[in-house]
Amino acid sequence: MTITPKVRLKRAGSPLSQRVLQIPPSGIRKFFDLMASIEGVISLGVGEPDFVTPWRLREAAIYSLEQGYTMYTSNYGIPELREELARHLARRYGVEYDPEQELLITVGVSEALDLALRATIDPGDEVIGPDLGYVAYQADVILSGGVYVPVPATAENEFKIMASDVEARITERTKAILIGYPSNPTGAVMTRPELAQVAEVARKHDLLVLSDEIYDRLVYGIEHTCFPSLPGMKERTILLGGFSKAYAMTGWRVGYAAAPAEIIEAMMKVHQYTIMCAPIMSQMAALEALKAGEASVQEMVAEYDRRRRIMVKGLNEIGLQCHEPKGAFYAFPSIKSTGLSSEEFAERLLREEKVVVVHGNTFGERGEGYVRCCYATSLEEIEEALQRMGRFVNRYQKAGT
Ligand code: PLP
Numbered sequence: 001m002t003i004t005p006k007v008r009l010k011r012a013g014s015p016l017s018q019r020v021l022q023i024p025p026s027g028i029r030k031f032f033d034l035m036a037s038i039e040g041v042i043s044l045g046v047g048e049p050d051f052v053t054p055w056r057l058r059e060a061a062i063y064s065l066e067q068g069y070t071m072y073t074s075n076y077g078i079p080e081l082r083e084e085l086a087r088h089l090a091r092r093y094g095v096e097y098d099p100e101q102e103l104l105i106t107v108g109v110s111e112a113l114d115l116a117l118r119a120t121i122d123p124g125d126e127v128i129g130p131d132l133g134y135v136a137y138q139a140d141v142i143l144s145g146g147v148y149v150p151v152p153a154t155a156e157n158e159f160k161i162m163a164s165d166v167e168a169r170i171t172e173r174t175k176a177i178l179i180g181y182p183s184n185p186t187g188a189v190m191t192r193p194e195l196a197q198v199a200e201v202a203r204k205h206d207l208l209v210l211s212d213e214i215y216d217r218l219v220y221g222i223e224h225t226c227f228p229s230l231p232g233m234k235e236r237t238i239l240l241g242g243f244s245k246a247y248a249m250t251g252w253r254v255g256y257a258a259a260p261a262e263i264i265e266a267m268m269k270v271h272q273y274t275i276m277c278a279p280i281m282s283q284m285a286a287l288e289a290l291k292a293g294e295a296s297v298q299e300m301v302a303e304y305d306r307r308r309r310i311m312v313k314g315l316n317e318i319g320l321q322c323h324e325p326k327g328a329f330y331a332f333p334s335i336k337s338t339g340l341s342s343e344e345f346a347e348r349l350l351r352e353e354k355v356v357v358v359h360g361n362t363f364g365e366r367g368e369g370y371v372r373c374c375y376a377t378s379l380e381e382i383e384e385a386l387q388r389m390g391r392f393v394n395r396y397q398k399a400g401t
Contacts, residue, residue: 019142019143019145020143022142023138023139023142023143024139026135026139026362028045028046028135028358028362031045031346031347031350031356031358032045032046034347034350035350035356038350038351038354040354041350041354041355041356042354042355042356042377042381042384042385042388043355043356043374043377044355044356044357044372044373044374044375044377044382044385045356045357045358045374046374047184047185047328047329047330047374047376048244048250048374048376049245049248049250049300049329049376050376050377050378051248051300052248053247053248053249053251053252053285054247054248054289054293054296056288056292056293056296057247057249057285057288057289057292057293057296058285059288060284060285060287060288061252061281061282061284061285061288063284064280064281064284065281069280069281069284070280070281071280072276072277072280073105073277073278073280073283074277075268075271075272075276075277076100076103076104076105076264076268077103077104077105077106077256077277077278077283078105078280078283078284078287079099079100080287081105081283081286081287081290082099082100082103082105083099084287084290084291085097085099085103085105085256085258085290086098086099086102086103087290088290089226089239089258092226093226093228093229094229095226095228095229095234095239095258097258098261101261101264101265102258102259102260102261102264103256103257103258103264104256104257104258104264104267104268104271105254105255105256105277105278105283105286106254106255106256106257106271106275106278107253107254107255107275107278107279108242108244108253108254108255109212109214109240109241109242109244109255110136110255111255111271111275112240112241112242112255112256112257112267113136113137113140113210113212113240114140114143114144115257115267115270115271116210116238116240116257116259116263116267117140117141117143117144117146117210118144118267118270119263119266119267119269119270120175120176120208120238120263120266121141121144121145121146121175121176122145122146122175123145123146124145124146124147124173125145125146125147125173125174125175125176126146126147126148126149126171126173126174126175127141127146127147127148127149127174127175127176127177127178127210128149128150128151128166128169128170128174128176128177128178129141129148129149129150129151129177129178129179129180130150130151130153130161130178130179130180130183130364131150131151131152131153131363131364131365131366131367132153132154132159132183132185132186132332132360132363132364132366132367133150133153133178133180133183133184133363133364134180134183134184134185134212134363135362135363137178137180137212138150138364141178146175147173149169149174150364150365150366151165151166151169152165152366153183153186153188153364153366154366155323155334155370158188158323159183159186159187159188159323159332160181160188160190160194161179161190161198162197163194163197163198163200163201166198166201167201167204167205170201170205170207174205174207175207175208176207176208176209176210177198177201177202177207177208177209177210178209178210178212179195179198179209179210179211179212179227180211180212180213180214181195181213181215181327182215182216182218182219182224182326182327182328183215183327183328183330184215184328184330184363185330185332185358185360185362185363185367185372186323186325186330186332186372187308187323187325187326187327187328187329187330187331187332188323188325188326188327189219189222189224189326189327190225191222191225192223192225192230195225195227195230196230199227199230199231199232199233202233202236203232203233203236206236207236208236208237208238209227209233209236209237209238210237210238210240211226211227211228211237211238211239211240212240213226213227213239213240213241214240214241214242214244214245214255215245215246215327215328215329216241216246217245217246217297217301218245218246218301218304218327218328218329219301219326219327220301220304220305220308220326220327221326222326222327224327226239227239228258234260235260237259238257238258238259238263238267239257239258239259240255240256240257241255241256241257241258242254242255242256243255243285243286243289245328245329246293246297246300246301247286247289247293247296247297248296248300249282249285249286249289252279252281252282252285252286253278253279253282254278254279254282254283254285254286255278304329304375304376306379307329307375307376307377307379307382308325308329308331308375310375310379310382310383310386311331311373311375311382311386312324312325312331314382314383314386314390315331315333315373315386315389316333317390318386318389318390318393318394319337319393319394319397320333320334320335320337320389320393321333321334321337322334329374329375329376330372330373330374330375331372331373331375332360332370332371332372332373333370333371333373334369334370335369335370335371335393336369337393337397338393338396338397339396339399340396341359341368341369342359342360342361342367342368342369342370342371343359343361345357345359345371346358346359346371348392349388349389349392352392353388353389353391353392354388355385355388355389355392357371357372357373358371358372358374359371360372373385
């Protein structure tokens, strides 16, 4: 879908750039607007923790304000935060980054991804990324002047990309592989051996890897593999990480990039002219998160895991076949048995039963026939939503037989 601008300029026609015209508006927004006009809605729509940021982290930010920390910071981010982050990455994943040159604190992974692409992509460069994948991947590649080359990440492969499929899409213009595991929207997690095969393709064809690991802490019964921890990958990977999901800090807008010094320096150039620095109080809260947030992370992860099991069991019981998601906080059931398209399903479910889910094709063409259900909401709401969805599915499955 493209935007048709109403304003016309005599000289140039559309006032909008071709790049912006090319990117579709996020399909998720439409449902938020519709949802706002209906009462008693249960939302499994937004990919956001329902927890409030742990008190200790909020307190650290409040205290920093009381102390008068209200100014710009270094463009790279406050040194203490970078040092703590370097220790954190070394401790958790065994990857060593120089806090002075190889880490950049950003306004969320959103900014880090944009910077990574703008710093590395020339017009026409191809970036191979998952279909299905996070909504910003394709849009950000287009905005950077690149071309997004989708590689299947579908139910047949448990929503993981296959190294052979990646390799089959490599051309002379391929510059990078963009991966995002644990995955939004499917909850898929790639194992170390599976990622090692992708790493081998990157090495063989001398490609950059952008690895969005914002859900690294949200894994259930499986270990997260940090891509740059794979042999030979640190020097060709831009690791994108954040605080939004694991520490329930979406509104603080803070994240980071870790990469070889030359790339971080280039990303910092863009960051310095467009953003300057991430907000200081958010950096203070992030510092506290790394120092003292672990117990809260573990509590939240245990709770997500409980909800995940109930959600997946419930979806399968009402006849929406659902793979077991091993990470993030999304279930991605097939709705094919209802005979509805993903968009019809989501729209009718909202109007008829007041439950919000996101139609799967928002995340790539291959998402048709699926919907995304976020289980970062209370157990009571999940249970009520499942009952409503059960009624809904029953009606449509009967109508189809
Ligand atoms: N990457 C993925 C896969 C996401 O799901 C999200 C948010 O939903 C982001 C990045 C953006 O995260 P941040 O809040 O750090 O900008």
